[in-house]
Amino acid sequence: MKNLFLVFVIVFLFSCQKREQNKMEFTREVAEVMSEIERVEPPNWFIGFKDSSLQLLVKEENIGASIPSISYEGVSIEKVNKARSNNYLFIDLKIDASTKAGKFNIDFTFTDGTKKTHTYELKSRDKSSDDFIGFNSSDAIYLITPDRFANGDESNNINTALKETDIDRSDNYKRHGGDLQGIINHVDYIADLGFTAVWPTPVLLNDMAESSYHGYAMTDFYKVDSRFGNLSEYKKLADKLRDKDMKLIMDQVANHCGIGHWWMKDIPFDDWLNNQKNYEENINNWNDETNIGSNHRRTTNQDIYASKADLKGNNEGWFTPAMPDLNQRNPFLAKYIIQNSIWWIETLGLGGIRQDTYPYPDKYFMSNWAGSIMNEYPNFSIVGEEWSYNPLIVGYWQRGANNRDGYESNLKSPMDFPMQKAIVEGLNEQESWDQGLIKLYEGLANDFHYASPKDVFVFLDNHDKTRVFTELWEDVSKVKMGLSYMLTLPRIPQIYYGTEILMNDSANPGDHGLIRSDFPGGFKGDAVNAFTGEGLNESQKDMQSFITKVLNYRKSSKAIQDGKTIHFSPSTGTYFLFRIKGDETVVNIINKNDQPITISLKRFEEVGLDGKKVKNIITGDTFIWGDEINLSEKGSVLLTTKI
Missing domain, CATH: 1.20.5 (Single alpha-helices involved in coiled-coils or other helix-helix interfaces)
Incomplete structure (x- = not known):
């Protein structure tokens, strides 16, 4: 006991x-x-960059009344910058080439003697800068609006801490519940179609009162919107794509943020935003479009006669009252945006960036932004959105352009809105077959203006434009002609989700909510499942098959990816395009004749196909290229010498 x-x-x-x-x-x-600091951005950094500088944005109450210190080998504070708001510090660090990965404390000693500490981490990089390979003309890109593609995790549909909590699939401007897991679940479907890269529209936090589903009004540049998932799932998507030898392209926005961005409650500097004084003086009446000072005259970037007032209206005006226009001439904001892009490249192992509203920000900042990225990652790719149908304007933004004002954009890939318009208008032209096809022909003939035509980013529709099936009057043969032409051009092609099953917005053409309709089969209870084919009609299944065959051929076609291009001006309602590399020749015949027609092939002797066997890429049929060819129906004929 x-x-x-x-x-x-x-x-x-x-x-x-x-x-x-x-x-x-x-x-x-x-x-x-x-003792932890409210916010330090970037939230971590990496060792081994060419640029040894790092600027930390520190947000904490009264942090301006503190002195920061760091004791970590290889890391030194070069300068401490105060802001208008005493709740910010911008700390310039230098990271020596010999610095090791690890964690260290940043100590803040306040004037009243109190101290606060933040633990910061420098991480090792997964691969060298040269190993970040961007998209190019060998790729085919699948564009997705994540909220409308597939709901892979219903538990994240609603976050009551955010302003917009409704899920309502009957409302085209409400959230529908699609997420990152939904994309992850269907990577195999996208890969089997033949795509080699995926571009989701933005998935960062959009804590806005309404219409937050599209992602372009970001309220935190470092945080994934919980309704799409989390950073781990974003990384999982990138990893799964890499496992399939596919690339993830991130949609970024340097021009603006959302009005609900966390810094809008405490703006760091007087010039953090464009038209900031006007905003701060009229904050209670800021829903009025007349306040924002925008004219959207993008050509002022090139116009040698443009007034300063018009140029200012484009570069400094707000995109909408709900999207504050960022002033990239503020050096701290400029550094913030550049570092944010680099952080995401490293964190996700990106295969490219798509930059929204490219001609709206300060163009010299955009040159510096793109140049900083390409200097660090010489094999990377960036595509910029310039919504102009004028190839002179589009070409101005491409790296290597011979611009009159000497401007160098450092941008590899502008978006080819001119070709999109030429294809749609050319295929819809009824008065004269040849006249319509000449629009395609001359659209391609304009390539003399581009510094690198094969790096131009071409598409038939996207998340902002009427769906191509609608634009082509729901004529399947026209859609096939348009797609086959686009996919055999010396370009980087992009196809919008749902094009493969003829999704349309015919009920209200051009309506953004309708353009971004739900992909059938991506949501519980869907009667049709396009992922499995259940419920699709024969035309939809045929279009899926057509795209699959063309894209999977394109994957291994050096002629399409990097070959010589020869085309012949349209005649008798037909247009012949040839892509040639080595012993591979690909022929695309666009035929607008409703009745059977026989075409003499003597005109094309210079291509050197006489007596050679060619195969139809879609049907698999073979024949010998001889004196003539019989075209039995309207549409596209794709031929190859690879048997």
């Missing part, structure tokens, strides 16, 4: 000691949390 009592005493004393240790650990954890 005595021994039992002794054991009891020992256990009691041990439990008391354990409780005291737990209490001390809890107190220490609370103290560490209490």
Whole structure:
């Protein structure tokens, strides 16, 4: 009994000691949390960059009344910059080439003697800068609006801490519940179609009161919107694509943020935003379009006669009252945007960036932004959105352009809106077959203006434009002609999700909510499942098959990816395009004749196909290229010498 009592005493004393240790650990954890800084961005960084500088944005109450210090080998504070708001510091660091990955404390000593600490991490890089390979003319890109593609995790549909909590699939401008997991679940479907890259529209936090589903009004540049998932799932998507030898392209926005962005409650500097004074003086009446100062005259970037007022209206006016226009002439904001892009490239191992509203920000900043990225990642790719149907304007933005004003954009790939328009108008032209096809022919003939035609980014529709099936009057043969032409051009092609099943917005052409309709089969209860083919009609299945055959051929076609291009001016309602590399020749015949027609092939002798066997890429049929060819129906004929 005595021994039992002794054991009891020992256990009691041990439990008391354990409780005291737990209490001390809890107190220490609370103290560490209490001393943690509200926000430090970038949230971490990486060693081994060419540029040894790093600028930290630090956000914390009264942080301007503190002195920061760091004791970590290879890391030094070069300068501490205060802002208009005393709740910010911008700390310039230098990271020596010999610096090792690891964590270290940034200590802040305030004027009243209090101290706060933030633990920061420098991470090792997964691969060298040269190993970040961007998209190019060998790729075919699948564009997705994530909220409307597939709901892979219903548990993240609603976050009551955010402003917009409704899920309503009957409303085209509400959230529908699609997410990153939904894309992850269907990577195999996208790969089987023949795509080699995926471009989702933005998935970063959009804590806005309404219409937050599209993602272009970001309220945090470092946080994934919880309704799409989290950073781990974003990384998982990137990893799964890489496992399939596919690339992830991130949609970024340097021009603006959302009015609900966290810094809008406490703006760091007087010039953090364009038209900031006007905004701050009229904040209670800011829903009025007349306040924002925008004219959207993008040609002022090139116009040698443009007034300063018009140029300012484009570069400094707000995109909408709900999207504050960022002033990239502020050096701290400029550094913030550049570092944010680099952080995402490293964090996700990106295969490219698509930059929204490219001609709206300060164009010299955009040159510096793109140049900084390409200097660090020489094999990377960036595509910029310039919504102009004038090839002179589009070509101005491409790297290597011979611009009159000497401007160098450093941008590899502008978007080919001129070709999109030429294809749609040319195929819809009814008055004269040849006249319509000449629009395609001359659209391609304009390539003399581009510094690198094969790096131009071509498409038939996207998340902002009427769906191509609608634009081509729901004529399947026209859609096939348009797609086959686009996919055999010296270009980087992009196809919008749902084009493969003839999705349309015919009920209200051009309506953004309708353009971004739900992909059938991506949501619980869908009667049609395009992923499995269940419920699709024959035309939809045929279009899926057509795209699959063309894209999967294109994957291994050096002629299409990097070959010589020859085309012949349209005649008798037909247009012949040839792509040639080595012993591979690909022929695309666009035929607008409703009735059978026989075409003499003597005109094309210079291509050197006489007597050679060619195969129809779609049907698999073969024949010998001879004196003539019989075209039995309107549409596209794709031929190859690869048997």
